[in-house]
Amino acid sequence: MNVRHLTFRLLQVYVVVVRSGSVSEAARQLHLTQPTVSQQLKRLSEAVGEPLLHMRRGRLLPTEAGRELYRASREVLGRFDDYRDYLEALRGGERGRFSIALVNTAQYVLPRLLGPYSQAFPDVDVTLHIGNRRQMLTRFERQDDDLYVFSHPPSLVHALAGRFLRNPLVVVAPQGHPLAKREAIAMNELLGERFLLREPGSATRMMFESWLQEHGLSLGPTLQMASNEAIRVGVAAGMGLAVLSEHVLPPEHPDIAILPVTDFPIESHWQFIVRRDRRLPHAAQGFLRFASGHLGECVQPRFLANELARLLADLDQ
Amino acid sequence: MNVRHLTFRLLQVYVVVVRSGSVSEAARQLHLTQPTVSQQLKRLSEAVGEPLLHMRRGRLLPTEAGRELYRASREVLGRFDDYRDYLEALRGGERGRFSIALVNTAQYVLPRLLGPYSQAFPDVDVTLHIGNRRQMLTRFERQDDDLYVFSHPPSLVHALAGRFLRNPLVVVAPQGHPLAKREAIAMNELLGERFLLREPGSATRMMFESWLQEHGLSLGPTLQMASNEAIRVGVAAGMGLAVLSEHVLPPEHPDIAILPVTDFPIESHWQFIVRRDRRLPHAAQGFLRFASGHLGECVQPRFLANELARLLADLDQ
DNA sequence: GCGTCATATAGATAATTACCTATAGTAATC
């Protein structure tokens, strides 16, 4: 038997013939002419190298080899029906896998979206990669992931972006700081204080530094800490001031005060970035659809900035 | 996805590509050129309607859809490998089914052959149809069975025959019958006795009657019984004489005597008949091969008349 | 930046396939 010349079409035809016990009937069901079906059977029989059917009192019955071929054909066609279902689920975004690369700060808020999404799509595997801005840029360059979350995206020549959340950066001080009661503060009043800063390569630090540069200011003493958490705790403990994403603060923060510094908060938006030179998995697209539809339910209204519908529309072109 | 355009060849190629992670390497393994393989992949991908492979750090890796297609392909190709094994067994006669139609008398001896055969080929299904000559002729006309056992076969225009066993018909009487001690008896001395006969349509009866006709004799009183067993028991009980196949008598038969009638025993041979207008199942042919090789071990030497080798040779043409 | 891989695309061709129509041959039916 030479498997090489077997076609799925041939098996389909064969199955119909065996089921109906008649070449003519099969031809009718398949919208073919009878000679066509006869000929296909002949080809199939040649590929197998055995007679498959024989006439017995007016009905075509499979031979021994034919009976087993019928079984094999049913199984094989069934397997590919399953595969078609799988593809369907894949295309619908109900199934599959994708990965998201996040800048550190975004990890405080993305789970709000991913939690409900995973509930709704339990068959999708999501992989999260978290790091600072510089690390995420490297991943982006290497095309490691399907989705990226940045506040200030890199060049978008090969990518599309869609904002989804406000990311205001505020100046924080320990509760009870002398300036905390003031109505308005100018940044240069704070330059004498020690500032706790993230490492170079962090997005938050980058944004703060470019803000300072725009305003012609430069910091006094600083202290570097590699995580938002550490900084938040450090500020609460009176180690100094800091500029942090509001998302980093817990809903209640009795030991930390937000200072009303002029020209603050620094406004920025998180956005999903999608490379255009890499095929977006259906599941990732499904996630964006989900995010677009359910963002309102997942985050506080004051942070809402949902422009994902436009991103989705752009993707479809 | 359109299953209709899927070829097993396409899946074979695809599997090799996924396994080797390289189009060029797959081409080498398949003795094809690289563009050929590329094109096949393209076709396959079009049939599926999804990208199947993508480059990742110098290696071709399957996408989600591709991974599942690989699984499906392996299963499906494996299923047909199994089918090929099955065919192999079928062709070797190790597997399958066939039917034999027997005249009644032969049922005393055929199990000697079928027993060892079934031991040797446990995966072959044998169906036995037993009846008198007339019934077997009908089955033969209708082409109901794969093998037939006759002593006097019907027309052989559409069939081949091969003798395998002597079938001597002898005159039997109850032990202690007055003539049992004689050295030779003429049949006409017995015509006054009552003869127990099989029904019309029986081969034994037919042979006996044509023997009588040839010798210009006719029977006196008769009594008809539809089975050899019944006749044997009847003779032992003194109901009369009979002509029976020697095979019908058990090896030891203290209550029955074989009379040394002149021109007896009537010689005939059982033979296997194979229709030429019906494909002989491999298993049936395997049985004939087995019979040809093992007949000597299965029956008493004095009955041996094995011409099956010639039949097998004729079959191969 | 320049070879060296590998892959993709283009263009060509012989073989095969998927159908068809027309017709001949067979088997069941009455």
Add this chain to the structure above:
DNA sequence: GATTACTATAGGTAATTATCTATATGACGC
């Protein structure tokens, strides 16, 4: 034994496939 329904065969055609060679394109290492 004529009718009818079915299957097989022959012959034809457009489409598709399998394969090649030649060439363009792209990524990777030094």
